Amino acid sequence: MMRFVLVVAAVLLALPAVAEIRIQEVTSPGGIKAWLVEEHGIPFTALEIRFLGGTSLDRAGKRGEVNLMTALIEEGAAELDSQGFAAARDGLAAELHFRADSDGVGVSARFLSENRDQVVELLYLALTKPRFDADAVERVRGQVLAGLTADAKDPDAIAGKILRKRAYGTHPYGTVGDGTEDSVAGLTRDDMVAAFAGAFARERIYVAAAGDVSAAELGLVLDRLLGEMPASGADQPGRVELAAKGGVEVQAFPGPQTVISFYQGGIAFDDPEYFAAQILNEILGGRGFSSRLMDELREKRGLTYGVGTGLAAYDHAEIMSGQLAVANENAAQAIQVIRDIWADLAQNGVTQAELDDTKTYMTGAYPLRFDGNGTIASILVGMQILGLASDYPAKRNARVEAVTLADVKRLAARLLTPEKLFFVVVGGAVGVTSSE
C-alpha cells in the first residue's frame, strides 16, 4: 500500500529542477572562441582546453608517441626543468593536468584568482616551450612501460585490448594509445617534438572556463595561452565502421573471476533517434541499480556485483558496450542471460512504465550534472565538440520528453543486434569457448 503511495508522490514531484546555467560565448581580442560560466562564489577558475586528434595521430611505427609527449608536457618548459616546473606549479597552488585519449589531448587547469596571471604564464610555457629533456623522457618512458607491464596482467585491460582489436581492426582505435613495449622503447626526443607539433594546433582547439573570471579577463587568458599556436596540425584518421560480427573470444587468466566485455555497433549523436537510444540504454544497463541487466544478473540471481552498458560516440566511430565480472563457474549463465535480454528488448521493446521512469530519471538527473566549476568547464567543451548551441541545456530535456514508446520499440529493433553481439571473456570461465 505504502509502496504505491510513494510512487504516486514520486510522479507528482517529478517536475525537473531547472538548470540555471548561463553560458556566455566569448571571443578573445585575438579571435579565439570559448564558452564561459561565471561563478564568483569561490575565488578560483577551472579552465578546460581540448585539442582534437590525440593518440590517433600517432605516426606509423610510433604508437604511443602522443601519449608519451603529453605526459612530458609537465616535465619542464623554457628555463624550468622537471623539478623547477613542479615547484613553480605547486608553489602557486595550481593544478595542471595533461592527458591524451584516442580523440584528443586535454588540458585541465584550476587556479586561484590571485595567482591567475602567474599560472597562465606557466601554462603558456608548457604549451609552447616544452623541453623534452633526455632524463625526463627516460623517466616517463619508464612509467609508461610500467603501466603496460601492469596492463598485461590486468584482466580488465586484457579484455579492453581484445575488444579494441575485434571492433576496430587496423584503425588507430584498434590498439591502445599507450603503445606497446617495443614501440614505446623506440621513441626518441625527435618523436616527441614531432608529436607535439602534430597535436597542438589552433584549428582544433575547444575551450571553456567556469568560475571566478570575467569574459574580458578570459579573453586575455586565451590570447596569451593559445595566440601563438600554429594554424594546423597532423591529419586526423578517417572514419571506421565497426566489425560487427557476433561471437566469443576467450582468453585464459588465473583467478576466481572472469571479466566479460561485450559490444555491438552504436549510434551517432546526430542520429534523429539518438535520444531513444539513450533511453533504451538506460533501461538495458544504465541507471545503476535499476536496469534490466542489473535486475536479472544481480538482484535476481546474485551473479555479479555490478553490470553496466554504455553508448559511446567517438569522433570516428560509435559503439555500444558493457562489462561485468562473474565467478568462473557462472560465466556461461551470465552470457546467456545477457543474450536473452538483448533479444527480448530487440523484439518487444520496453514497457510504458520503464519509459516513463527513465524519462523522469534522465530529465531529473540532467541539471544535477552541472555541479562544480571543473565539471561545468568539461561539459562545456564536450558540448562545443558535438556542435551544440549554448542554449542546449535549456532545450535538452524536451528532446528526452518527446520520445514515445513506439520510438523506442522501433529504435530497439534497429539498434540491438543480438546475433552480432560479441563477447570477450578473460578468466577461468567454465563452459565457454571461443567461437572460431
Next chain:
Amino acid sequence: MRLLWIIGVVLSAVPAWADAVSTFTLDNGMEVVVIEDHRAPVVVHMVWYRIGAADDTPGRSGIAHFLEHLMFQGTTTVAPGDLSKIVAAQGGSDNAFTALDYTAYFQRVAADRLDLVMGLEADRMRNLNLTEQDVATERQVILDERNERTDSDPAALLGEQMAAAQYMNHPYGIPVIGWRHEIEALSRQDALEFYRANYAPNNAILVVAGDVDPDEVLAMATAHYGPLPPSADIKPRVRPTEPAQLAERRLVLADERVAQPYVIRTYLAPERNAGDQRQAAALKLLAELLGGNPTTSVLARALQFDTQKAVYSAAFYDGLALDRDTFGLVVVPVPGQSLLDIEAAMDGVLAGFLKDGVKAEDFARIKTQIRASEIYGRDNVQGLAQQYGAALAVGLSVKDVQDWPGLLQNVTADEVMAAARTVFDRRNAVTGWLEAPPITTPEVQQ
C-alpha cells in the same frame, strides 16, 4: 626565474568556511550537520552510523558490510530495491559504503526532493524487512564483490594480510568485507541482530549539504527522524587494544598475477582525537613532505630524480580513525631493481630525512597547497559532506574539523621531525613485498 615564481605566491588570508555550517541535535540524540552551498539546486543527504566493520560480531566478519547491502532490500512499506528506484525516478543517485569505523548511506537529488529521500532513509532506520531469499541472493553478491575487489587483486590480498599482521589484537586487522569463510556463513538472523542493536537515531549523524536552508532542514529532520525512538542498547565504542608491539613483521606475497612488484610498509600511528589533533597534523605534513607529490616529495626526488631506482613512490596517512591508524610508505622499483635493494634505498632516504630535517622551501610550498586545497574543496559539496560525516563518525567534533586546516598551517618543522622520530619505529612496522613467483624452467624432454 624559479625564485620569482615562489616569491609571487602571497595567498590572501583564507576566510574560515565555518559560516556555511550549522549543527543541531534532535531530542532523540541524532546529530544534524547542515552545509549550505547555493550555487546549484542540488542536495546531498547522508546518514552516518557510528558502527563499522571493526565492530563486527566476533566470528561474523563482514556483517556490517553485509547489512549495508541488505538495507536496500526493503522495509515493511517499501519493496526490495524500490528505494533506489524511487531516487532514480527523481533523477537522483544513491549508494552506501562501509568502512572500519562507520557505515553511511547517501542520496544526491534536486534540492526540492530532500523531504522524499529523508522519509525513505528514516523509514529504513527502524523498519527493515528481510526475507531469507533476499538474504541468500545478496550474500552471493557480496561474495562476488569479494572476488572482484580482493581475491582477483594480489595488491588487495597483500593489504589484507598486512592489516592482519599490523593489528595483533585490535579488529582493524579484519577486512571490512570479511573473511570469505565467515561471509559464507552470515545469516538473516546475524544481520537483523546487528541492525537492531546498532541502527538508531542516537547512533547516527545526519549530514545535509547543498542548496538548503538550515532551519528548514531541522524542521524536516524533526518530522522524519524525530519520532524514531533512541536505542538503550548502544554500547560505548571500546574495542580490544594493541599490546606493545615488539617485533617487526615481514610478509612476502608471491602471485603469478603480479606485474609490478613493490615494497610497502605501514607503521602503527596515532589518530586524530577530539581536541587533540596536533600530532596527527604533523604526521599529515610528514606524509606530504615524504611522498605526497610525484615530483617534488623527498622520496620522489631521491629515488626517481637524483637516482633512477623507482618508477613510483608515495607516503600516506589519513588519521581519520577511532583507534590507532597507520602511516604508510610504498616504492615501486624500476625493472631490474630487486625489492631488497629498493627497500634499502627507501630506508636510506628515511635515515637521511631524519638526519637532515625539513627543507624550509618544501614546507612552505606544501602549506600553500594545503591552504589552496581547502578553497578547491569548496567546489565539491559532497566531498565536504563526507569530511564532516566521517569526522563525526570517528568521534571528532565540528570544531575539530574546522580547526584542522589551521593546525596544518601552524604545525612547525620541529613538530614534524618529532612525529617522524616517534612513528618510524620498526617494532611497530609491517613490511610487505608483492612479487611474482620465481620463474621455474620446465624440464625439456628431448
